[in-house]
Amino acid sequence: MEKMIQLEHVRKVYRLGDEKVVAVDDISLDIAAGEVCCLLGTSGSGKSTLLNLMAGLEKPTKGKIIIKGKRVDKMSESTLALFRQQNIGFVFQSYNLMPMLTALENVALPLTFRGIPVKKRNQMAREMLRDVGLEKYVKHKPTQMSGGQQQRVGIARAFVSRPPVVFADEPTGNLDSKTSQEVMDIILGMAKQHQQTLVIVTHDPSISNYADAVHTILDGNLDLTNRETLTITQEGIDQ
Amino acid sequence: MSNRDLILMGFGNLLRRKTRSVLTVLGVIIGTCSIVVMLSLGFAMDRGFQEQLAYMGDLTIIDVNNYGGYDMGMMGGSSGSGSQTKLDEQAVARFRQIPNVKAVMPQRSAYMKMAAGRYVGHVNIMGVDPEVMEAFGFEVEMGRLLQASDKDTMVFGRSVAYNFYNPRMNNQNRYYGGMNGDTPPPVDVLTAKLTMTSDMQYGETRNRYDDGNDGPAPKIYDIRGVGILAQSNSEKDYNAYMNRDSLEKILEEQQRQNRNDRGRVDNSQYERVQVKVNRIEDVEAVQETIKAMGHQTYSLTDILTSMKETSRMIQMILGGIGAISLLVAAIGITNTMIMSIYERTREIGVMKVIGARLTDIRKLFLIEAGLIGFAGGLLGVGISYLISMGLNRIGASFMGPDSITKMSVIPFQLALMAIGFSTLIGIIAGYSPARRAMKLSALEAIRNE
Numbered sequence A: 001m002e003k004m005i006q007l008e009h010v011r012k013v014y015r016l017g018d019e020k021v022v023a024v025d026d027i028s029l030d031i032a033a034g035e036v037c038c039l040l041g042t043s044g045s046g047k048s049t050l051l052n053l054m055a056g057l058e059k060p061t062k063g064k065i066i067i068k069g070k071r072v073d074k075m076s077e078s079t080l081a082l083f084r085q086q087n088i089g090f091v092f093q094s095y096n097l098m099p100m101l102t103a104l105e106n107v108a109l110p111l112t113f114r115g116i117p118v119k120k121r122n123q124m125a126r127e128m129l130r131d132v133g134l135e136k137y138v139k140h141k142p143t144q145m146s147g148g149q150q151q152r153v154g155i156a157r158a159f160v161s162r163p164p165v166v167f168a169d170e171p172t173g174n175l176d177s178k179t180s181q182e183v184m185d186i187i188l189g190m191a192k193q194h195q196q197t198l199v200i201v202t203h204d205p206s207i208s209n210y211a212d213a214v215h216t217i218l219d220g221n222l223d224l225t226n227r228e229t230l231t232i233t234q235e236g237i238d239q
Numbered sequence B: 001m002s003n004r005d006l007i008l009m010g011f012g013n014l015l016r017r018k019t020r021s022v023l024t025v026l027g028v029i030i031g032t033c034s035i036v037v038m039l040s041l042g043f044a045m046d047r048g049f050q051e052q053l054a055y056m057g058d059l060t061i062i063d064v065n066n067y068g069g070y071d072m073g074m075m076g077g078s079s080g081s082g083s084q085t086k087l088d089e090q091a092v093a094r095f096r097q098i099p100n101v102k103a104v105m106p107q108r109s110a111y112m113k114m115a116a117g118r119y120v121g122h123v124n125i126m127g128v129d130p131e132v133m134e135a136f137g138f139e140v141e142m143g144r145l146l147q148a149s150d151k152d153t154m155v156f157g158r159s160v161a162y163n164f165y166n167p168r169m170n171n172q173n174r175y176y177g178g179m180n181g182d183t184p185p186p187v188d189v190l191t192a193k194l195t196m197t198s199d200m201q202y203g204e205t206r207n208r209y210d211d212g213n214d215g216p217a218p219k220i221y222d223i224r225g226v227g228i229l230a231q232s233n234s235e236k237d238y239n240a241y242m243n244r245d246s247l248e249k250i251l252e253e254q255q256r257q258n259r260n261d262r263g264r265v266d267n268s269q270y271e272r273v274q275v276k277v278n279r280i281e282d283v284e285a286v287q288e289t290i291k292a293m294g295h296q297t298y299s300l301t302d303i304l305t306s307m308k309e310t311s312r313m314i315q316m317i318l319g320g321i322g323a324i325s326l327l328v329a330a331i332g333i334t335n336t337m338i339m340s341i342y343e344r345t346r347e348i349g350v351m352k353v354i355g356a357r358l359t360d361i362r363k364l365f366l367i368e369a370g371l372i373g374f375a376g377g378l379l380g381v382g383i384s385y386l387i388s389m390g391l392n393r394i395g396a397s398f399m400g401p402d403s404i405t406k407m408s409v410i411p412f413q414l415a416l417m418a419i420g421f422s423t424l425i426g427i428i429a430g431y432s433p434a435r436r437a438m439k440l441s442a443l444e445a446i447r448n449e
């Protein structure tokens, strides 16, 4: 399978005064195109840091990060901005919708950044909202919606421009288990429908059931003891 | 991101914080108003000067005077006037060659006594070239202007006829008779049979100061009036005009007759040559050229220039005072934008993560700051017009209702420039906040939950 994301000996050290915090120690990892990948780990294990490194929001202390064959860690800020605009969607734990915009405008925002005319982008956004079951909430502001609804808007926003890669950091972190399930179904359905690569960060092992590949992270390293079972699971799915 | 979307988004952001936006805009309004109103006072002053001068005469006429001839005798050439170029036919020809010169009018003058029936009057007679009269703004109210073929004809200034008086009457009504045109002049110069002579005693009642005749009496000429000039509030109102050739002939005749001619004038030189220039803007250049030829010149533009310099200085001081308040407004804009960044840190971070270009972020903030400046400028100019109207109303109440001079004038260009300037100030004030927003770390922004 074609590799969408490659991590090679990625390391991230934070310096707090004289103290060093090793958030990511040495992680090498390949994620295939169209794969749903789950980064699982306890709080403070470094999974958010890893995701942010992949999304180019931070520079690694060491190692290479390659997406679609391009060195993300070497890109300048403005190149990265353009790269993200064209290749990456993002789902946040706390939704992060624009408070002054309606659901429709929020979903259309990435298309606005791409300079797509208002008619076309509203039509695309409307379709996305329909797909996440919010056709009745088109004109609602974020404050007029529940957490689950807001997150569905967030998902619609991440997928509306059909980016090859979507990152989701604890997308169900603020939701109850039933809503979490609904939201996960939606995310997965979207990613699978258009063969998009999806990387989900979570501390909830039940989420990992949705994934093609699960990487457990322990204190900044891949936990290899879990890896074999996962490979088996994956083979099971493939067959 | 399209500019339209950026502007809409910036506008939406300003509307979100209405009170703060309104207060910031208010600062710009005050700044713009103070600059515009201050400058409008200066512009009014400028315009006042110009109108005042235009009232005094034509601003596009340069007078070239021949003082040299007299100076030499009276001051012994001390002021270096000996080097002055002769103001003769050649000089006139040179003037005609100067670019932007519309017409040149050499003049000769004579102070004569004229008589019409019982009335006599002292009249200053100017010899001019009929062909260029129109170019020099001569207009008749009645009759016609001079023609090249005219010989013993005259065109009279509007007030000349009032110079006539009846020597057999007492001093009443002399000289100051209704010059306003309320009462008709004692003589109708167009129909009366006129005579002219250089003998100042002509027609007067003999009195004891009369020292009798010396030599033959000066010749008396018959004159026909053909036109009366329209009122111009300039020297034209007080002169009579005659074909220059005719006047020169008369003067020569008199000189031949008059043997003890101490004050003999050099006939080859003119006392004055007037030069008409195409446009006011050309006056200075032409005047400089003539000066460089060694002549003495004078024009109303001389006064205008120095008046304008004065008003420019006053304008600069007034504008400077206004500029300070606009500077304060600019600081207000910067402050507002920085506050806005603190509030919207998270939003900016999210925008970056979900695909906003760095330039879009910067543009967004510049547009918001520019919109504040633009709105303030637009409203400020509007209010300035109201203030200007108010000032002019107040001004009219103590300068009289029909006074043409206004206290405050806002030219359309000033209004446009003020709006443009305040927008520019807004953008400049927003520059550093916009950079700050652009450089904001997206990660830090989304992390602070």
Ligand SMILES: Nc1ncnc2c1ncn2[C@@H]1O[C@H](COP(=O)(O)OP(=O)(O)OP(=O)(O)O)[C@@H](O)[C@H]1O
Pocket (backbone or CB within 6 Å): A014, A015, A016, A021, A022, A023, A041, A042, A043, A044, A045, A046, A047, A048, A049, A050, A203
């Ligand atoms: N900016 C930073 N400066 C210093 N240390 C940091 C910074 N960001 C993260 N860390 C540290 O790196 C480690 C990993 O953090 P990270 O946010 O990746 O954990 P996580 O796995 O996402 O945890 P959680 O599930 O609670 O979100 C933590 O020990 C954290 O304190």
Ligand SMILES: [Mg+2]
Pocket (backbone or CB within 6 Å): A047, A048, A049
């Ligand atoms: Mg985390």
